[in-house]
Amino acid sequence: MTDTPTPAPGQIWQDNDPRADERLVWIERTDDTHATVRQVKLTPAGEPVPLPGVRRTRIRLDRFRPTSAGYRYISGGETR
Template structure:
């Protein structure tokens, strides 16, 4: 089993919350105790919510594979 890396710029993470299943984010910047992330894939097929490219910030301590956290997917292509 691979260990979860520390959050870093240009990584892709997936939301573990069952209400947002499938939502993927790319870290674009780390500022203090928060990551500025950009939505890559919205949650669920046909979801009418946020569009790809939208940015928000998330506390760094949420980037761990628990039910309300995020799991590491890999490095972004760009």
């Protein structure tokens, strides 16, 4: 089992809420308490592409953990 990395810019995370229909978010930046993210889809090569018309969202950093109300790490970025 791998450890969940600290959220960092460039990482892709998946929403664990079953109502989110496998929503993927890409972290643009972080501050002391929140991450600013954009919803993305992945190309066949695994590159994130922002979805058109979807706004940026701020998510508390403590929600980036693999629980039913959190997010699970997919790939990318710095893994501190």
